[in-house]
Amino acid sequence: MESVDLLYKAIYIIAIFGITLLIATYSTYFERKIAAFIQDRVGPNRAGPLGLLQPLADAGKLFFKEDFIPSKSSKALFILGPGIAMLVATMSSAVVPFGDNLIIGGHEINLIAIDVNIGVLYVFGVVSLGVYGLMVGGWASNNKFSLLGAIRAASQNISYELAMGLSLIAILMLSGTLSLREIAEQQQGFNWNIWYQPLGFLIFLVCAFAETNRTPFDLPESEAELIGGYHTEYGSMKLGMYLFAEYINIFVASAVMATLYFGAYNFPFMLELEAWLVNATEDAVTANNIVTLIGVAVMFAKIFLFIFFFMWVRWTLPRFRYDQLMKLGWQILIPLAILNILLTGGGILLKDYLF
Amino acid sequence: MNNIPEVIRTIPLEYYLYFSAALFVIGVIGVLTRRNAIIIFMCVELMLNAVNVLLTALASYRGDANAQVFVFFIMAVAAAEVCVGLAIIVMTYRNIRSTDVQLLNYLKW
Amino acid sequence: MEPTVNQYVPSDYLPIIIQFAAALGFVIFALVMTHLLGPKRKSEVKGAAWESGIESVGDARTPISYKYFMTAILFVLFDVEIIFMYPWAVNFREFGLDGFLQMVVFMGMLLAGFFYVIKKGILKWE
Amino acid sequence: MTSIILLSVFGIANLFIGFMKSKRILLPLALLFLLIVFAVNLFSWNDTQSYFNNMLTIDNYAVAFTGIMTLTTLLLLPFSQRYVREGDSNLAEYYSLLLFSLVGAIMMVSYENMLMLFVGIEILSIAMYVVAGSNKKSLRSNEAALKYFLMGAFFTGILLFGIVLIYGATGTFNITEIGAAQIATGGVMNTMFILGLLMLLIGISFKISAAPFHFWTPDVYEGSPTFFTAFMSTVVKTAGVAAFFKLMAAAFAASYAAWFPTMIAITVLTLVVGNIGAVIQTSAKRMLAYSSISHAGYLLMSLVAFNEKSASSILFYSLAYATASITAFGVLMLVSDQKGSDKYEAFNGLGRTNPLLAFAMTVSMLSLAGIPLTAGFFAKFFVFSAVLQESSMLWLVVIAVLLAAVGIYYYFRVVIAMYMQPAENYEKIQVSGVASFTLIFISVLTILLGIAPALVSDIL
């Protein structure tokens, strides 16, 4: 890879990183706004126009709070916990393709941070590291509620990871590759995976909710039972990081879902549009860049939709009971996912043999 | 641009060998010197992973899929070992409230 | 493994380092900043673990329900089995019907274990 | 191959049958399963087949050892009556684990590829780690399981590294090809190969508890529930030695000169440690543990002899040792259940209270000691004659003979206790019908093999 390419890549990565943080920050704002909307109230409206500066105010508050460490806790681990959570959350967006190729000055830039052929595994691997953040934090606090919350979180995460992994297999069987970019490319136009994998998507969606500890799966931090869950003892920016990580995770989960099932940056009549643009502008590069940018926009639109969906659900559904949660994960989703694999496999084979 | 096996081959085989041998020896030393059952166990896992590293390197150098398959099996077996091993450690922990192997001297070593 | 159409060199993974550096930088920056900015006032009561306002009793590091532990162990097992399916899934079309049937046998075993676990009541909470 | 599949299926089936209310059906069912496997296995005789791209080869060697191991398990099962009686909730699991571990054992005697060797060893070992700790409340059992597991995993690592180094040197996992590779290079071996070979030797020596890698054996054998100790010291050992010999014969025949000095040192050390260690024990169970080390030594003797007689002598020795050990551990189990002790004193007066048990135990002790009229004699005889085939190893036989005489000392302590020592109370030990029958069967088998060894010794 040439150094120029690398430079572009670095710029792109920083950009995505910034966008990620921005979206995460503003998710908190939207969350409250949407909650307000659903509950028919106003929501934040003091800081700045429409309360738009509210997230900054929140962040500032967190920064200026006391950086407090409980006396009986394990100091190093106590700091490490939120660090890991944040680190992992920000790392996982690296393999998501936010757009197609952008051609600048003759250099072709893939709008994907790291284009590796094991993208799916990468996401999987990095996301499952997130459990450490919770576990380490909860354990380090040396507080029974924290510990219980952390363990709940951990066992919930790993339980749903199984079903998630199984539901992904069906996608892989369809696409035959582990690279997220290739998966995205295969969904050219309107040929989205959701049409072939409705069941798989459903399973994945449920798992994504569980993985991000969102309602209705937010048992680790269910206030009524466990106070703050694993972050009971946390304050200042360390607490902020846990909260932040959660929103980043929502963002990444949405991005992954969009990529896997909803065609990523692809939108209907994309090729036709590009062909028409080439005709109209008589410049293939420009046409390509325009389409790519539209694709990026489409991608973010999809992501926002999912984020909205996440919030919508939060303010709509009640929380599961723990036994229901585990039962759903193990006894319903896993068999369903396996069924899905069998159906997919059978379908593919049937198609290959018959046609 | 070239494929992964070739990429791996850009580093001399000896380096992989030394690296995995070093990992392995660290594991062995850990097993022999540590007293905490869990750490001993982690050292054992380190040994297994040293093996995996070497196998992968060799597989690329030889273009032989057998070694890669072997890695898979080692991983699967290691997982099974983890399950059984942790279960045993937890069982012991519940009885003696410690994972220090030196405390277990009901039987002569 | 089959060499894929797209080919990769080690430097393809360089961006990971960039991303990691960025993430790490942010984390360290945030933690240091909050440490510097915030006030520092310590007291014994404040330092104690918070247990709904009641004085905390004993150490938190007590063994908890073995159910969680069982879940973890089962996860390790099943996760590895699932990982086994990934290469198969990627090359599914190549293996064709034979591969499919073999995987059905594999999944049969997996399911047998799964149902055993369920029947054994390990996943029963409460 | 059929037996592997059948055992796996039966094992799983057994798990589910365990959910039924009545635990009584489990034992007969497990016996039936094993009988079927035993019978099915025999059909593969003289019908060599390779499976999985030559990764497994079911030849006569494999069939013979499979037969022995299945038979051993079959004969061992009736002694699980304690678990049956107490209605242990995990009974089905124990049986299944035994069935599964048999799968591993069969893989160990029929592998053609080191991968299968590794997988076989692990299937066997992991099941054993579990059963070693199956007495959850007993600290001894816990400790045994933990030690066995940590040590086992550690040596598995070493074994694996050895396999990989051998692969690095030869480029294959197939044992026949490894053997051929050495011949092709004229027996030239590089450091990698030697190192790998050494680590392999260490790894497998651990599994068959050869000195100096035996240190876990007495503890684990003593701590584990006796029923499983019996399984470990018979089936596991048989599989280990059979696998060891297969490996050496197929893969490292050309480098005999390289591993011979190491192996002979291990053998002598094993013999000495096993026999001397057994002498100083006060617990019969621990004595049996040491004695199993010493028998590993005798088995290794025929391995180091490394000639055409080795295979059949290992086979016969394994069978003789297994049958005798089942009785020994079986009776020990019955006695220690009743008396709550596994010291020699627990056997006092057994000759008066339970003549059958005492007789069976005597036969088994005589067999273990290698006294004629029992299978043990011919076992030792075949081993010694295999070694003497190489006239340079006469001294090894001399050492072994001396140590065999030492062996008589500790085996006879049991016999003496049973017949000649007065007991505190003469309470008859309750023995189930099927266990009695098994004891009689094994005794008859032991004596039959001691009179007509050709029944087994000539088949390989």
Next chain:
Amino acid sequence: MITALLLFWPALAALLVLLIKGQGAKKVAFVAALVEFALSLFALSGFNAENGGTQLALNFPWIESAGISFSIGMDGISILMVLLTTFLVPLIVLSSFKHDYKNPNVFYALILFMQTGLIGVFVAMDAFLFYFMWEVALIPIYFIAAVWGGENRIKVTFKFFVYTIFGSLFMLAAFVYLYLQTPGIHSSDVNAFYQLALSSGEQSWIFWFLFIAFAIKMPVFPFHTWQPDTYTESPTQATMLLSGIMLKMGIYGVIRWLLPIVPMGVSQWDELVLILAIIGIVYGSIIAIRQRDLKRLVAYSSIAHVGLIAAGIFTLNEQGLQGGVIQMLSHGINVVGLFFIIDIIFSRTNTREITSLGGITQNAKALSIFFMILLLGSVALPLTNGFVGEFLLLSGVFQYNYIYGAVAGLTIILGAVYMLRMFQGVMFGTKSEATESFTDLTMNEMAVLIPLVIMVFWIGLFPNTFLSISEPAVINLLSIINR
């Protein structure tokens, strides 16, 4: 076929006896032993005494692939040993009638079972069969001695057992080595062994391997330490079996399996063996003189006698060998008789101390006479069986070396000293507390002693009856030795 019948009948009878509850077992055992004796006489009738080779042979493969066969047969030496066995066992069983052992069925079954082993040793013509039978004979006697023996039995019998096994393992090793030297698909037949051409170095160590095994059994000084204790602690029947028959296994082993196989080894070491044997003679005799316990006394005398037999055999001449054979018979008869008489005395007085006995002649005339005859036979008075054997043996030793002969000759003098001292102490003098109400022999005891005494005189007066049977075999053996 008759040989196989001889071999297996006692084992079958043992199983039968095992099934009989209560004291009836002894009768059945006695009848079975008598049947066995009849069988052996029948075998003798079919035996051609002119022939020096193996007769009445039976041979079928045992472990085919290894060339090991179940090969049995008898030559002149074997059949005498078999006759001795079959003759003594019924008497030994009969001698036990006054005892009520616990678990009689097991006791007698073991005796009969042991008989199989003993006969097996004498008829085996295959090295491994020989070894096999050697051990088969050992196990029952161990249990008899260990279960029904005296106070110290556990330690003592265990010592005995370990000693013997230890020796026999050496023998096994030597056999295996020899077996592997045989050409082609190996064979362990005795004749195949005879034909081996071994280097003198090989012969030398094989000699010691085999010799240690046999020497322990005999026992030859310095391998005798197990013997006096074992004889003392064992029940009388076991002592009789041990001294009367089992001891002969060792001597027979030397004759059959040592001398002809490693003649060069023998010629290298026979001087040393002779010296050992003669030391044994003198040592045994001197210790015997100092003994106060009757059983121990006879035990040590046994060492002396066996020493002489060993010395005679290792001279490797015809007199020596013939003397050895005939002395085996005589010693078997005498020593069984003596032990039986000691048992009788013990059972009536509860002591075996010479000092606490005395004056028995006054109450028991018949016992005195029988005792005297057996004792004189034992000290080799002319016209008794002991004389023939000792004469031949001594002349053999004299032929070999005058000095050795002279020293070995001491045995007669010393033997006379301790035997007569014993007789005097026990039978004459004043009655002691213990012998106050001594009763004479019962019919049952007479029935045991009469055949023994008859044999004492038969061998003493007509030794040729037996010598002629063994002579061709001995000559044949010598020709093999001097090949």
